[in-house]
Amino acid sequence: MTLQLSEVHKFRGSEVNFAYLVPSGGIVALDGISSAILNCLERTPLSRESLIEELVAEGHQQQEIEESIDELQDVRAIQMGERVYEPSQALPDDFPLQSIVLNVTNQCNLSCQYCYEFGEDKIATPEGKKKFMDLDTAQASVDYLFAESQGRPSVHLTFFGGETLMNFPLMKQVVTYARQRAAELGRSIEFSLTTNATLLSSTIIEFLAEHGIGVTVSMDGPKEMQDKFRIFANGKGSYDIMKPKVEELIAKHRQRPVGARVTLTSGAMDVKRIYQHLKHELGFHEVAFAPVTTSPDRLYSIGEPGMDSVLAQFCDLADEYLEFALRGEHHGFSNVSDTLAELHQGVNKSLPCGAGLGMVGIGPSGDIAPCHRFVDSDEHVLGNITTGIDQEKRADFLGRGNIDTKYDCHTCWARPLCAGGCHHEAFVRYGDTGHANLHYCDWIRSWTNKCLEIYGTIAEKNPMFLQHFAERKAA
Ligand code: SF4
Ligand code: SF4
Numbered sequence: 001m002t003l004q005l006s007e008v009h010k011f012r013g014s015e016v017n018f019a020y021l022v023p024s025g026g027i028v029a030l031d032g033i034s035s036a037i038l039n040c041l042e043r044t045p046l047s048r049e050s051l052i053e054e055l056v057a058e059g060h061q062q063q064e065i066e067e068s069i070d071e072l073q074d075v076r077a078i079q080m081g082e083r084v085y086e087p088s089q090a091l092p093d094d095f096p097l098q099s100i101v102l103n104v105t106n107q108c109n110l111s112c113q114y115c116y117e118f119g120e121d122k123i124a125t126p127e128g129k130k131k132f133m134d135l136d137t138a139q140a141s142v143d144y145l146f147a148e149s150q151g152r153p154s155v156h157l158t159f160f161g162g163e164t165l166m167n168f169p170l171m172k173q174v175v176t177y178a179r180q181r182a183a184e185l186g187r188s189i190e191f192s193l194t195t196n197a198t199l200l201s202s203t204i205i206e207f208l209a210e211h212g213i214g215v216t217v218s219m220d221g222p223k224e225m226q227d228k229f230r231i232f233a234n235g236k237g238s239y240d241i242m243k244p245k246v247e248e249l250i251a252k253h254r255q256r257p258v259g260a261r262v263t264l265t266s267g268a269m270d271v272k273r274i275y276q277h278l279k280h281e282l283g284f285h286e287v288a289f290a291p292v293t294t295s296p297d298r299l300y301s302i303g304e305p306g307m308d309s310v311l312a313q314f315c316d317l318a319d320e321y322l323e324f325a326l327r328g329e330h331h332g333f334s335n336v337s338d339t340l341a342e343l344h345q346g347v348n349k350s351l352p353c354g355a356g357l358g359m360v361g362i363g364p365s366g367d368i369a370p371c372h373r374f375v376d377s378d379e380h381v382l383g384n385i386t387t388g389i390d391q392e393k394r395a396d397f398l399g400r401g402n403i404d405t406k407y408d409c410h411t412c413w414a415r416p417l418c419a420g421g422c423h424h425e426a427f428v429r430y431g432d433t434g435h436a437n438l439h440y441c442d443w444i445r446s447w448t449n450k451c452l453e454i455y456g457t458i459a460e461k462n463p464m465f466l467q468h469f470a471e472r473k474a475a
Contacts, residue, residue: 002045006079009413013456023086025348025416033068085410088350097148098358099156101372104133104167111233114292114300124376133364140385141362142178154188160372165199200245212255221274228267250283257285264291265300271313279332286334322454325465339451344469349419356397373424400434408436414448
């Protein structure tokens with residue numbers, strides 16, 4: 001029997017080589033002898049004796065070689081015999097809910113052309129359904145969250161839309177009701193809100209601050225970029241309306257960090273300029289970027305050359321993140337911090353996200369969807385808040401989205417983090433939530449590799465910085 005390289009992705013930090021262990025999602029630093037072993041086995045499988053012989057001939061000590069081989073076998077960086085795809089860990093059928101996204105309205109006061117809810121690629125079928133969630137449905141949703149999350153001391157509720165603040169009165173009632181239920185049950189609940197910020201008022205900001213509600217503002221950058229697609233129905237841009245409101249929000253809401261979420265489109269993909277504006281000129285704590293989810297032929301689609309440019313800019317901003325991290329300072333590029341957190345926690349996903357598993361979206365009608373992006377889509381409804389989830393439909397959604405069924409991904413080293421990518425994007429692109437998002441594999445692998453290099457460099461030079469990713473998990 002020969003020793004073989006297991007599924008590892010080698011990368012380099014600053015001065016140290018590392019291996020990303022694909023079947024487990026772990027990372028190990030490689031010393032000279034372990035690097036030499038991996039390099040030998042990368043060239044060809046060898047018997048233990050031949051491997052030792054070859055490395056002794058290169059000048060390594062036999063005892064050190066033997067110890068390193070054992071260690072590398074223990075962490076499964078190398079293995080005896082053929083490499084085979086290891087199925088992901090089976091998830092329990094009664095996986096408890098962790099969070100719900102409450103789409104309190106499917107109405108919006110903006111008409112962003114690229115919107116997945118209202119734009120050309122929309123999958124929602126809201127015709128004839130309630131436009132605003134009522135209190136009974138919202139309370140039933142809160143009850144459902146508590147009932148289906150047994151064993152979890154703390155749960156999470158995200159307010160979403162449409163434009164969420166168009167139903168602010170309901171939001172206030174839900175916070176009061178959910179807090180009261182949590183107290184009765186001896187549990188806790190956290191809230192967050194996603195908004196376009198155009199309807200914020202001093203009263204609303206005070207409410208958000210008083211209740212410690214986390215806020216994410218959807219915003220695409222400085223005026224010329226924000227006003228490209230984030231417009232009112234009359235075509236007027238939204239920047240001038242939202243800017244003072246965002247500034248007031250950031251100034252007054254000190255309880256939780258306020259973040260921005262940017263949709264990158266053909267009209268707004270100057271990543272560094274957007275980051276500079278949102279982080280340093282407006283004062284957001286963190287900025288997350290996501291390329292628009294769309295068919296490739298849309299006007300606002302970024303296209304392949306655009307994605308290359310986005311990647312290059314992400315890498316530059318990631319280098320800036322690294323400089324900050326090495327000084328022990330916070331940097332607000334959350335695409336890096338989110339990936340570093342997953343790497344540090346050894347995440348190894350069988351599903352790309354919690355949709356339909358630990359999280360569901362609930363629409364104004366009370367229909368339950370895998371996540372907020374599927375709300376009001378008849379094709380994807382999993383159940384209703386009055387009757388609960390249809391477990392067959394849920395199992396079908398989760399089964400098709402599982403990495404085990406995505407054969408293209410079985411030889412991909414990035415699968416512990418990617419797991420085939422967003423179910424919603426897969427549906428928009430391929431008409432199947434379970435299809436791997438193969439249009440961005442090279443991009444994902446390049447970006448993941450960059451994050452690994454940053455992780456390795458921080459691990460070498462300022463390991464204490466990584467501690468807060470462990471704390472983030474515990475929180
Ligand atoms: S979608 Fe592509 S990058 Fe993601 S796991 Fe599958 S093959 Fe890898
Ligand atoms: S399916 Fe896509 S949009 Fe929905 S939660 Fe998962 S990653 Fe997010």
